[in-house]
Every structure is written in structure tokens, then in C-alpha cells.
Amino acid sequence: MYRLSRMRFIFPIVLLLAFFLDGSLSSVFSSFLFSYPYSMVSHLVILWIVLGVIQEGRNTRVIPFTFFAAVIGFLFDTYYAGILGLFVFLFPLIVWVTRMLSKNFSPTFFNSIMIFFIDIALLELLNYIAYSIIGIASASFADFVLYTLAPTLALNLIYFVVFYVPISAVYEKYARLRS
Amino acid sequence: MQKFFSNRRLVVIFVLLILCFGLMAGSVALRNKKSTPTLIQQFGNDIVGFTNNVVSYPISGVKSGLNSVSELMNSYSENKTLKKQVSELAQVKVRDQTLADENSQLKKELKLQKSLTDYSTVTAAVISRTPSSWQSQIVISKGQTDGIRKNMPVLSQSGLIGRVSEVNKTNSKVELLSDSNESSNRFAIQIKTSTGDVVNGIITGYKKSTGQLIMGQVTSDADIKKNDKITTSGMGGVTPKGLYVGKVAKVGKDDYGLAKKIYITPATDYNDLSVVSVAEID
Numbered sequence: 001m002y003r004l005s006r007m008r009f010i011f012p013i014v015l016l017l018a019f020f021l022d023g024s025l026s027s028v029f030s031s032f033l034f035s036y037p038y039s040m041v042s043h044l045v046i047l048w049i050v051l052g053v054i055q056e057g058r059n060t061r062v063i064p065f066t067f068f069a070a071v072i073g074f075l076f077d078t079y080y081a082g083i084l085g086l087f088v089f090l091f092p093l094i095v096w097v098t099r100m101l102s103k104n105f106s107p108t109f110f111n112s113i114m115i116f117f118i119d120i121a122l123l124e125l126l127n128y129i130a131y132s133i134i135g136i137a138s139a140s141f142a143d144f145v146l147y148t149l150a151p152t153l154a155l156n157l158i159y160f161v162v163f164y165v166p167i168s169a170v171y172e173k174y175a176r177l178r179s
Numbered sequence: 180m181q182k183f184f185s186n187r188r189l190v191v192i193f194v195l196l197i198l199c200f201g202l203m204a205g206s207v208a209l210r211n212k213k214s215t216p217t218l219i220q221q222f223g224n225d226i227v228g229f230t231n232n233v234v235s236y237p238i239s240g241v242k243s244g245l246n247s248v249s250e251l252m253n254s255y256s257e258n259k260t261l262k263k264q265v266s267e268l269a270q271v272k273v274r275d276q277t278l279a280d281e282n283s284q285l286k287k288e289l290k291l292q293k294s295l296t297d298y299s300t301v302t303a304a305v306i307s308r309t310p311s312s313w314q315s316q317i318v319i320s321k322g323q324t325d326g327i328r329k330n331m332p333v334l335s336q337s338g339l340i341g342r343v344s345e346v347n348k349t350n351s352k353v354e355l356l357s358d359s360n361e362s363s364n365r366f367a368i369q370i371k372t373s374t375g376d377v378v379n380g381i382i383t384g385y386k387k388s389t390g391q392l393i394m395g396q397v398t399s400d401a402d403i404k405k406n407d408k409i410t411t412s413g414m415g416g417v418t419p420k421g422l423y424v425g426k427v428a429k430v431g432k433d434d435y436g437l438a439k440k441i442y443i444t445p446a447t448d449y450n451d452l453s454v455v456s457v458a459e460i461d
Contacts, residue, residue, distance in 0.1 A: 016230065017234065020230065020307070021238075023231065023235075023306075023307030023308055023318070024231075024234060024235045024307055027305055027317065028238055028239065028242045030450040030451070031448070031450040031451050034312070036390060037387065040312075041310050041311060042310050043310075074223075075223065078216075078224055079227045080307070080309040080316070080318075081309060081311065081314060082206070082210060082216070082344065082345050082352055083207055083210070084202045084203065084220070085200070085201070085202025085203040085206065086199065088202075089198075089199045127311075127313075128313075130203065131313045134200075134203050134204060134207055135207075135360075136207075136313050136360055137312075137313040138359050147312075148312040
């Protein structure tokens with residue numbers, strides 16, 4: 001059970017770590033990640049959550065993903081963006097979309113990477129739309145697809161390939177039902 | 180599909196959408212009006228910022244290690260050119276000191292207490308950067324308790340980089356000059372031409388493709404040349420006078436051909452910041 005499992009501590013700790021790594025990596029490698037015209041956005045938080053949700057299908061529901069997604073989304077809004085109200089809804093939406101998709105596919109590597117691809121694309125698209133409505137993003141749609149969406153997808157798929165095996169192993173080991 | 184668009188779910192989705200945009204619009208408006216964010220936000224940011232310090236410490240350690248290796252590689256050639264500059268610099272420094280002394284004496288005689296060039300700085304470390312392609316924002320490790328207020332200008336070693344956009348108790352956010360946000364980039368600046376004329380204006384934008392700042396709507400017919408130096412003008416009272424911004428890269432016409440548009444090569448690389456200082460007028 002979740003209550004007994006070690007995942008109860010591991011999940012939030014790694015979630016926070018991923019949250020800080022997103023910011024720190026963007027800061028340390030900013031000359032690489034944000035060199036004109038491309039900008040790559042690091043989404044380690046999403047990677048950690050999405051892989052958990054995909055693995056969830058095999059086990060019973062043990063971690064309250066939607067709740068954690070909303071909390072980390074709120075932190076994302078207030079700490080990084082300074083604009084409340086976007087990621088606090090987007091992250092739970094991503095959890096929901098991942099659940100819908102992973103219901104219909106077996107959690108193999110290939111299916112997982114496709115689901116993750118859709119998640120990141122959706123997240124960036126909605127982020128772009130929302131920020132252009134309130135006047136923060138000013139790029140055209142074509143520029144967004146070419147210079148933000150494509151590089152971001154590339155970066156995060158590399159993350160996925162690198163971290164798929166270790167993260168899956170962690171979920172496999174600790175998120176099981178304890179008999 | 181029928182079940183998906185059931186009445187209840189539709190209502191919930193609409194309420195969430197309205198809440199989402201309401202919150203966003205509200206927080207943007209609040210950010211522009213108030214000098215500090217709401218208490219809950221501040222509290223959250225302070226706690227998160229504290230934890231972030233712990234996490235970012237090893238990462239910046241690794242980065243500085245890598246940097247020192249790469250710096251070691253070209254230190255020999257750099258040393259040669261720097262040696263030449265140092266001998267000149269000593270002269271400039273001495274002259275600078277005498278001028279500063281003279282200046283303060285003259286000010287005393289004039290009974291001029293404070294002028295726009297008097298400012299002190301608070302040094303802060305960069306702990307994070309917004310992982311977003313729409314905002315060029317960094318988080319620094321000093322806040323209200325160290326005397327930082329909203330809208331103070333932020334400098335790196337070589338020049339102006341942005342302004343403080345949000346202040347918490349122990350950390351604050353800095354909006355870089357490379358941010359395309361419409362509410363940023365409004366620094367009052369001036370160009371000193373080689374003939375001694377002074378042209379005033381504001382920074383109106385940032386050209387991402389060349390990494391240049393834009394100073395628009397310049398109607399003065401002073402002879403502005405490439406490499407003329409640009410500093411803040413101190414107008415508006417929030418920014419001290421004489422912070423270095425950059426050099427003129429190109430003088431162009433604006434879209435209607437009526438006014439000049441001046442492209443500025445910034446003094447700093449906005450993508451390579453680890454320590455910054457916040458300037459406050461005394």
C-alpha cells in the first residue's frame with residue numbers, strides 16, 4: 001500500500017529534486033539551452049510524473065499523482081514564472097491525459113515515449129497559447145513550432161531515453177503493493 | 180464521447196478555464212501594481228528558494244570546475260593581452276580616484292547632498308532561471324531583508340542586465356533585458372557621441388536574432404557613430420546615472436523612416452550569469 005511503501009517519501013523528494021534541476025540546468029546551461037533562435041525547455045518534472053503514471057497501470061493506484069502535480073504546478077507558477085494559474089492546472093491535465101492514453105496501450109518503451117511526446121507537445125502548446133493571450137509570449141505560431149516546440153521535444157526525448165530505465169526501475173521496485 | 184461532454188463535466192471545465200485565466204490576468208495585474216507579491220506567494224517562494232540553494236550548490240560547483248578547466252586552456256594567450264591592459268588600467272584607476280575625490284569635494288562645497296551617480300550595490304548569487312522560452316528571468320539569492328526593492332537595476336561585472344521584477348523576503352526575480360515581455364525593457368538611457376552631444380531615449384526592445392538591444396524613436400540629429408558608449412541617464416529616479424549598457428552597433432531608420440532606431444551591442448552576455456549586483460540609489 002502507498003501508506004506503507006517507501007515511495008511515499010521517494011516520490012515527493014525526487015519530484016522536488018526534478019523541479020529544482022529544471023531551474024538549475026536552465027541557469028547553468030543557459031548559453032546552450034537558450035541560444036538564438038532555439039530555446040529548449042527542460043521538463044524533468046513531467047518526465048518523473050509521466051513515467052510514474054504509465055507504470056501505475058500495472059500496479060494499483062498508490063500515489064496521488066493529480067494532487068502532487070497540482071502542488072508542483074503551483075510551485076512552478078509562483079517560484080519560476082511569477083504568474084499564478086497556468087501550471088497548477090496544466091500539470092494535472094497532463095496526468096489526466098497520460099492516464100487516458102496509457103489505459104489503451106501496454107507500457108512498453110515505444111508506447112511510453114509516444115505518450116511522453118504527446119504530453120510535452122500539449123504542454124508547450126497550451127503554455128504558448130495561454131501566455132500569448134495574456135501578452136507574455138509574442139512569437140508567431142510558426143516560430144513557436146520551429147524554435148521552441150521542436151528543440152524542446154528533442155531535449156526532453158533525450159532525457160526520456162537516458163532516464164527511462166532508471167526511473168522505471170525505481171517505480172518498479174518501490175511502487176509495488178507490499179503484501 | 181457522449182459521456183465526455185456530459186453537463187457536469189462541461190461546467191467543471193468551464194469553471195476551471197475561467198479560474199485559470201482569471202488567476203493569470205489577476206497576477207499579471209498585481210505584479211505590475213504592487214511592490215511585493217501576496218503573502219502566501221512570498222512565503223512559498225522563500226521556502227522554495229531556501230531549498231533551491233541547497234540543490235543548486237553542487238551544480239554550480241560542477242560548472243565552475245568545468246569553467247576553470249576551459250579557462251586554463253586559453254589562459255596563456257589571455258595573459259599576454261591582459262598584461263598590456265593592466266598597465267593602462269592602473270593609470271586610469273589613479274585618475275579615476277583623483278577625479279572622484281575632487282568630485283566629492285566640489286559636491287561638499289556646493290552643499291549637494293546626493294546626486295544621481297551615488298549608488299551602492301548588493302551582491303547576489305544566481306540560484307535559478309525560469310525554465311521557459313517566454314520569460315528570461317533569473318532568481319537571485321537576496322531579497323527584502325537585504326534592502327532590495329522592486330524595479331532596482333541589476334548589473335553584472337560588465338554592465339546592466341535587467342531589473343528586479345519581484346521581491347520576496349530572501350530571494351527575488353530579475354527580468355533580464357532580453358525578455359520580450361511588453362512591461363520590461365524600459366530603461367532610460369543616453370548616448371554620448373564623440374562630438375560631446377548627449378542623446379536621450381529609452382530601451383524599447385530586444386532583437387533576438389543578433390542579441391542587440393533597440394533604442395527606438397530617436398529624433399535627435401546628433402551624429403551618432405558606431406561604438407559610441409551608452410549609459411543609463413538616471414531619469415525617472417529609480418535607476419542611478421552612469422550604469423554601462425553597451426555600445427552602438429548600428430544606426431537604422433524606424434519602420435516609417437521618420438526617426439532613428441539604434442541597435443546596441445550589450446556589455447554582457449545575458450546567458451552567462453552566476454553573480455550579479457543590485458544597485459540602489461543612496
